[in-house]
Amino acid sequence: MSMDDLYHEIILDHYKSPRHRASELEGAQVSVHHSNPLCGDELDLRLRVADGAIEDLAFDGDGCSISMASASAMGQAVVGRELGDAEDLAEAFRLMMHGEGHKREDDLADGIAFEGVAKFPVRVKCALLGWMALLDAIESYRGGDGRGSRDD
Amino acid sequence: MSMDDLYHEIILDHYKSPRHRASELEGAQVSVHHSNPLCGDELDLRLRVADGAIEDLAFDGDGCSISMASASAMGQAVVGRELGDAEDLAEAFRLMMHGEGHKREDDLADGIAFEGVAKFPVRVKCALLGWMALLDAIESYRGGDGRGSRDD
Amino acid sequence: MDATMIRKDFPTLERHVHGRPLVYLDSAATSQKPRAVLEAMQRYYEDANANVHRGVHALAEEATELYEGARARIARFVGADPRGIVFTKNATEAFNILAYSYARHRLGPGDVLLATEMEHHANLVPWQLAQAEAGFDLRYVPVTPGGELDLEAFEAEVATGRVALFAVTAMSNVVGTINPVADLAAAVKAANRDALVVVDGAQSVPHLPTDLVALGADMLCFSGHKMLGPTGVGVLAGDPEILEAMPPFLGGGEMIANVTLEGATFNEVPYKFEAGTPPVAEVVGLGAAVDYLERLGMAEVRAHEVALLEAVLPALEGIDGVSVHGPTDPARRGAAVSFAIEGLHPHDIGTIMDREGVAVRAGHHCAKPLVRKLGSVATTRASFYLYNTLEEIPALVDAVETTKRFFDR
Amino acid sequence: MDATMIRKDFPTLERHVHGRPLVYLDSAATSQKPRAVLEAMQRYYEDANANVHRGVHALAEEATELYEGARARIARFVGADPRGIVFTKNATEAFNILAYSYARHRLGPGDVLLATEMEHHANLVPWQLAQAEAGFDLRYVPVTPGGELDLEAFEAEVATGRVALFAVTAMSNVVGTINPVADLAAAVKAANRDALVVVDGAQSVPHLPTDLVALGADMLCFSGHKMLGPTGVGVLAGDPEILEAMPPFLGGGEMIANVTLEGATFNEVPYKFEAGTPPVAEVVGLGAAVDYLERLGMAEVRAHEVALLEAVLPALEGIDGVSVHGPTDPARRGAAVSFAIEGLHPHDIGTIMDREGVAVRAGHHCAKPLVRKLGSVATTRASFYLYNTLEEIPALVDAVETTKRFFDR
Ligand SMILES: Cc1ncc(COP(=O)(O)O)c(C=O)c1O
Ligand SMILES: Cc1ncc(COP(=O)(O)O)c(C=O)c1O
Secondary structure, three states, X not given: OOHHHHOOHHHHHHHHXXXXXXXXXXXXXXXXXXXXXXXXXEEEEEEEEEOOEEEEEEEEEEOOHHHHHHHHHHHHHHOOOEXXXXXXXXXXXXXXXXXXXXXXXXXXXXXXXXXXXXXXXXXXXXXXXXXXHHHHHXXXXXXXXXEEEEEX | OOHHHHOOHHHHHHHHOOOOEOOOOOOXXXXXXXXXXXXXXXXXXXXXXXXXXXXXXXXXXXXXXXXXXXXXXXXXXXXXXXXXXXXXXXXXXHHHHOOOOOXXXXXXXXXXXHHHHHHOHHHHHHHHHHHHHHHHHHHHHHHOOOEEEEEO | XXXXXXXXXXXXXXXXXXXXXXXXXXXXXXXXOOHHHHHHHHHHXXXXXXXXXXXXXXXXXXXXXXXXXXXXXXXXXXXXXXXXEEEEXXXXXXXXXXXXXXXXXXXXXXXXXXXXXXXXXXXXXHHHHHHHHHOOEEEEEOEOOOOOEOHHHHHHHHHOOOEEEEEEEOEOOOOOEEOOHHHHHHHHHHHOOOOEEEEEOOOOOXXXXXXXHHHOOOEEEEEOOOOOOOOOOEEEEEOHHHHHXXXXXXXXXOOEEEEOOOOEEEOOOOHHHOOOXXXXXXXXXXXXXXXXXXXXXXXXXXXXXXXXXXXXXXXXXXXXXXXXXXXXXXXXXXXXXXXEEOOOOHHHHHHHHHHOOEEOEEEOOOOHHHHHXXXXXXXXXXXXXXXXXXOHHHHHHHHHHXXXXXXXX | OOHHHHHOOOHHHHOEEOOEEOEEOEOXXXXXXXXXHHHHHHHHHHHHOOOOOOOOOHHHHHHHHHHHHHHHHHHHHOOOOHHHEEEEOOHHHHHHHHHHHHHHHHOOOOOEEEEEOOOOHHHOHHHHHHHHHHOOEEEEEOEOOOOOEOHHHHHHHHHOOOEEEEEEEOEOOOOOEEOOHHHHHHHHHHHOOOOEEEEEOOOOOOOOOOOHHHHOOOEEEEEHHHOOOOOOXXXXXXXXXXXXXXXXXXXXXXXXXXXXXXXEEEOOOOHHHOOOOOOHHHHHHHHHHHHHHHHHOHHHHHHHHHHHHHHHHHHHHOOOOEEEOOOOOHHHEXXXXXXXXXXXXXXXXXXXXXXXXXXOEEEOOOOHHHXXXXXXXXXXXXXXXXXXXXXXXXXXXXXXXXHHHHHHO
């Protein structure tokens, strides 16, 4: 269990050059705010949905490298996917974080770099923050209220 | 510290043949009810005051030998005394129970037999139950409300 | 189960008092602790001591794992979901959570909170305080002279359909009675669909196999210190969905999701009800206590106590002037045995027996209404546990005889 | 005071983590425990273990003496009347007693409860929950960018004459600030005669000499586990007459005078607020902790921490990109030192420093409003105590440097 298991090169890269990070998203139908009550990490996620698929997303927030990098990698992995498919991918990621399986590795793309986080229980919530926000955003979109806020 | 320090012969005698024990007292101006919240002992005390002195008293209750015998010995010691004098005697008894002095030993009469109770901290409250009721009854009498109830 | 071997695990039982070997018959007040429990806490303090949940450093992680690991094992021990295990300071706090965050909010005029005359003050006073604010009716199932619940009266109460909360002890701490909780719970629910069934497990969880579902209980309150665990920890075990729907009770750190100057949002259960630094070492200790009990097997523990009861009940009844309160059939009762000696007051009995090395409790046992119902202000109670042996019963009998002789002088 | 010698009393400090000697800099979260405290509890459990107050047998008497003896010593340690020492499960419960049994009853519309932006959630959330029911105004003294109270704003609040309760921490757990509590209390009382002054002593009592009267506090809340004592015990120390006038909070055994089916009357303080079986072993442990601290002398403890601050503040500020929050003058602050590393998140910093054996805390430290005011969602905090040495400071500095290098790759 070394520091490089946790801070994989790919993670540091996403942290330093985040993809899909922005404080606005044109035409977004849904926006959610999540935070981690234990460490205070905060994350906003905006989604634009078209034809039942995620056309684009944007996240913003204040959090550690793991949470921000994970949200960045998630953006890459889910843009273009149908909502149900994205939910399924989120579940695959969650299982990986709890050391309960490796599903859809290819689809997770850079998300797979977070595998080592599973060995650091206190950081698992960080890696999940963006994905939990995504699930919530999809639910909000379906429910049609367009706004959500949760503390994970 | 032997059992006979606690259960002095005089105490057992008062327990078996209590003086001043009755459920009524003719002409009583004041009646108080006290109990010990820890062990559940209960005691009623009635006073008849004349010319600023205790003309007679009666106690009744449900309690251990120490509490009942102490009330009995107290009755003997205070009947006939002026109220202020009885209060002073109660304080002398309290000090003896806390191992803080021996005052007015003669006036305490059989009350002196309770000296050994001081060595049994959990029983001190028992020995004091009647005396505390007395102080309360005197206060009630002076306040003129004639009824009191306290849990020591 | 070999109680003689088991005794070796309990340092306190090696003690002498007043020059005699201690015969500890006060486990219903608090049990003694096996070395395994003391060592688990010692190890925690020496090795992993750190505040839980909020740290990224190694000690904090270890402490959190020990704490949450104990939660999982304690949950399994009573057949509960770990999310429904709230750690409190004692059983009393558990009842108060329900009184403040459930009874005060959910019950009002017209509702009945049904308790029983057999309850410990912990399962009475919180409801009385809530009643003064919320204005529901507080009613009681009477107790028969034999120390059992009056089932006819119970049925009449339940039939009103107004019972919104039913609070009952699984085992009396005074007279030992084991109540038919599962039947009572079913009857309450049948006639009062949304009623909350609250069970006092302070005496039953240490002595009987316990399963929340089999009990039909929505909520179960118990204390660590009566089941080989340390002081300073109790448990509210219940349905996590019901807990989730309740407003918070104590405010502070750990129980929040977010705090601003204007207000706070709250964490999920069980954390919502665990404000502030929890009793970490104590929970670790209680986890070790549960491990110890599971290793012995709760069915074995119960069988041992039935065997003790089969000996002690006739032994006490056989003494002239002594009578035992409560059920006479060991199958219907636990090992808390209250008795009376004719003409003697429990306080005096307790003092003399102590001199003989026999530790019993004298008083109202925090169940004044029940003791009053038995026609007294106090009883003398000898209560047994897994480390008591048949060999200690003669010492109890002798101490009773000595007490009688002492006051017959 | 020789911290190197003192360290030998603390088993945990001998630990290694990730192959390196532990540098424990998280005492503001919870302190380590000296052997004397662990042994006092062990001895209690092995020898005297029994439930307190209600027993006539020898163990119960001994347990009661140990429990009440500790109360007397803890009272003396903070200059309080033993009748005004209520044992709780933690500091958080102490605040909640005041929120439920004082604020909810005595404050109403038109009254101001004045807190500060510097408070721990334990000294915020209970008031917020009470405010929602009682409808008083909840106002805050702002914090300056330097991490101190804005005294001008404080004076303006106080001058309204509407302050019914003033709640303030004696020492910030995030930025270390020592507040001038005695002056603040006097100012509050001068303009608001009946105001209750509530002081959060969770960080000050472990680190500074404390005297309730000198502080001008009516009520002081603190926790055992931050002052060398065990988990599971806290203290509400205050004026017994004020406590006596408050309605009860938790209902149950021990806190009652009499109970009938219709209602209860209550015991005198402090027992009125100690419902159920108290944390007996924990109070005994806290008594031993206080003995330990008194042997060293609190003035000595404070002097040692000032010496540490004089070294650590410049050492941290000397690292490129590092800035320390809060007062820079050691005389005005305690040894909880929050710092930032430019461009790095505290959570990441904490993880890397842990790998270097240095245990610091990362997060909002249960003081979200304050941390937000500092312009962040989290800080990294190194907090020192009597067992930390000057020799540990280079390890802290090295770990910070290593962390910077790690993320500069
Ligand atoms: C300033 C301050 N107040 C209150 C508390 C609450 O203490 P506890 O969690 O022990 O209840 C803490 C510690 O967490 C603190 O640092
Ligand atoms: C039946 C019963 N309920 C509740 C309690 C309260 O437990 P605690 O004092 O640990 O809160 C006790 C023990 O005192 C008990 O025997």
